[in-house]
Amino acid sequence: MTQSGVTLQTHLEGRRAKLPAEYAPTVAAVVDALAGAGVQIERELAYAALHGRLGVAGGNNVTGDTVKKLDVWGHETVVAALRASRACAALVSEEAPEPVEMAEGAGQAGLVVCCDPVDGSSNLDVGGSVGTIFSLRPGRGRTPGGPGALGPGDQQLCAGYILYGPATILVYTAGDGTHGFTLDRDSGKFLLTLPDMRVPARGKTYGINEGNALTWHPGQRAYVEHLKQKDKASGRPYSLRYSGAMVADVHRTLLDGGIFMYPSDMAEPAKPKPKLRLLYEVAPMALLAEQAGGRASTGTGRCLDVVATEYHQRAPILVGSAEDVALAEDFYRR
Numbered sequence: 158m159t160q161s162g163v164t165l166q167t168h169l170e171g172r173r174a175k176l177p178a179e180y181a182p183t184v185a186a187v188v189d190a191l192a193g194a195g196v197q198i199e200r201e202l203a204y205a206a207l208h209g210r211l212g213v214a215g216g217n218n219v220t221g222d223t224v225k226k227l228d229v230w231g232h233e234t235v236v237a238a239l240r241a242s243r244a245c246a247a248l249v250s251e252e253a254p255e256p257v258e259m260a261e262g263a264g265q266a267g268l269v270v271c272c273d274p275v276d277g278s279s280n281l282d283v284g285g286s287v288g289t290i291f292s293l294r295p296g297r298g299r300t301p302g303g304p305g306a307l308g309p310g311d312q313q314l315c316a317g318y319i320l321y322g323p324a325t326i327l328v329y330t331a332g333d334g335t336h337g338f339t340l341d342r343d344s345g346k347f348l349l350t351l352p353d354m355r356v357p358a359r360g361k362t363y364g365i366n367e368g369n370a371l372t373w374h375p376g377q378r379a380y381v382e383h384l385k386q387k388d389k390a391s392g393r394p395y396s397l398r399y400s401g402a403m404v405a406d407v408h409r410t411l412l413d414g415g416i417f418m419y420p421s422d423m424a425e426p427a428k429p430k431p432k433l434r435l436l437y438e439v440a441p442m443a444l445l446a447e448q449a450g451g452r453a454s455t456g457t458g459r460c461l462d463v464v465a466t467e468y469h470q471r472a473p474i475l476v477g478s479a480e481d482v483a484l485a486e487d488f489y490r491r
């Protein structure tokens with residue numbers, strides 16, 4: 158990893174020509190605002206225990222998860238940053254049942270932002286990595302703006318995440334490759350350290366919550382069993398790597414290759430129950446992976462083709478190295 162001195166803002170400037178002209182300035186403004194929120198979140202994570210901000214806030218969010226104090230604080234931080242950007246028309250957040258409408262950014266070039274402010278929150282109280290995931294879609298000047306979030310994943314203008322680990326790393330795509338930046342804590346700037354990330358065609362690791370194996374699709378079970386078999390030629394068995402935070406697991410997979418999976422619960426085969434949320438987890442990670450030469454599938458189709466009809470819709474995801482994901486899909490077909 159080298160420090161290039163290229164800031165996130167400079168890099169975004171260089172991507173202008175690749176974006177629809179009217180949205181280029183607002184995409185840059187929103188990514189900059191989210192990067193600023195990320196700097197605040199990473200500081201708060203470091204001080205959370207000292208500020209009494211660990212633990213649960215009480216209650217569940219709209220998707221049924223236990224809400225942590227930092228989930229609420231992270232949501233408010235993202236709302237404030239996006240309002241100040243004057244480029245966001247509406248925010249679909251994991252922590253709000255309905256979109257947060259923002260008159261400040263409701264013009265023709267306003268964006269609809271989908272965001273999970275603090276993803277992987279079960280890691281918060283145990284010092285594990287967590288992240289922020291975001292996705293930007295064109296608002297087209299509509300009021301209310303929220304419905305602009307709905308539709309297929311191909312409508313995303315930009316997607317990214319911020320990983321809060323030993324270093325704070327922002328990875329984004331605006332449809333022209335996937336690029337990673339590391340926060341320089343002295344200057345508060347994100348500097349390019351992972352230009353044009355490429356997912357290796359095949360990897361050596363898989364990530365999945367194996368505690369759920371009994372309720373997986375038979376193809377999913379057979380695929381994971383296959384990964385555990387010894388075969389020198391194909392590099393098996395694969396190693397298991399699973400942190401419990403999607404951002405950390407996908408980041409590892411983009412860099413080292415392999416596959417991260419959160420398949421549906423198929424306890425009732427007629428009613429598959431995926432866990433991860435389409436708009437602010439599955440679709441943005443799928444776009445980032447594809448832009449890095451990887452692949453993202455539901456097991457039976459491309460994640461980016463899944464049409465969102467509800468704000469907190471869920472979808473399965475198998476994401477990572479193109480050859481690994483293609484083989485997993487093959488197992489689903491057998």
Ligand code: FDP
Nearest residue numbers: 276277278279280366401402403404
């Ligand atoms: P969390 O519920 O802790 O916020 O958003 C969902 C998510 O974390 C992902 O980040 C993570 O990959 C997954 O759920 C972990 O789920 P399990 O605990 O069921 O493995």
